[in-house]
Amino acid sequence: MGEICQVNLMGNVQISTQAVQSLCEAEIPICYFSMGGWFYGITVGLNEKNVFLRRSQFRLAEQDYFARALARRLVAGKIRNQRTLLQRNHVEPERNTLSGLKEMAERAECAGSLEELLGLEGNAARLYFGSFAGMIKNEEGEAGPDLRFDFEGRNRRPPRDPVNALLSLAYSLLAKDLTVACYSVGFDPYIGYYHQPRFGRPALALDLMEPFRPLIADSAVLTAINTGMVTARDFVRVGGSVALTANGRKGFFRAYELRMDTLVTHPLFEYRVSYRRLLEIQARLLARVLEGEIGEYPVFTTR
Helix, strand or coil: CCCCCCEEEECCCCCCHHHHHHHHHCCCCEEEECCCCCEEEEECCCCCCCHHHHHHHHHHHCCHHHHHHHHHHHHHHHHHHHHHHHHHHCCCCCHHHHHHHHHHHHHHCCCCCHHHHHHHHHHHHHHHHHCHHHHCCCCCCCCCCCCCCCCCCCCCCCCCCHHHHHHHHHHHHHHHHHHHHHHHHCCCCCCCCCCCCCCCCCHHHHHHHCCHHHHHHHHHHHHHHHCCCCCHHHEEEECCEEEECHHHHHHHHHHHHHHHCCEEECCCCCCEEEHHHHHHHHHHHHHHHHCCCCCCCCCCCCC
């Protein structure tokens, strides 16, 4: 148990009361997913003791200036990381796409409202996902025309092609990991700043998730496809939607965990940590901002 950071249950999996008690005592969260990967619940021990942090969180959530300042940094960081991923992995990214993403990031840093930020984020997503197919390597003859790893744009609920099915699962896993990070620091994950409160939505976890979408989730999807951890045979089509088989999920979980274990250098502290540890570090840095110990949230971006 000392080597476990969380337990994830997929579908109709049973866990004993004794195991739940031991995990809660060790402050190891238990996360629940549907068989298709939808994150719908979490069990944690009594680790929400920092009531002063949550009081600051709630107070600043009502301050438009603070929500706007934090949201600017999160959105700008996300767009910059999207641009970096294209530069690293695209065969030949279009100059207009890269310059457009750079412009969107710069405009996000001085946006006057959350609504304007949503528009800038949407424009950046259109440019980014418009070039996403250029980062995917399709082996000739690997799949029939219905289940090739072709990508024409983002779609969800339900995903209608294999790439979108992987992206949706990756974002669900990342949202889960940042919800866990919020709980471990003492936050209420349902009170956010960029993502406004909505019933059942972990808004703060989604806030913190924005800069990591391309670095962790999208990167794990590309690794799973381009290295053959997931193949076209690992999907089934049901009506108008596409879903992973059990073997496909297993292959993707391996790609996702490999990405989470990747070491990166934190620009603020200048030491190497895994992405899994980095998520908690970023949550703790936000806590220091809320408590007035540092002036602004240092969004993680990579070169």
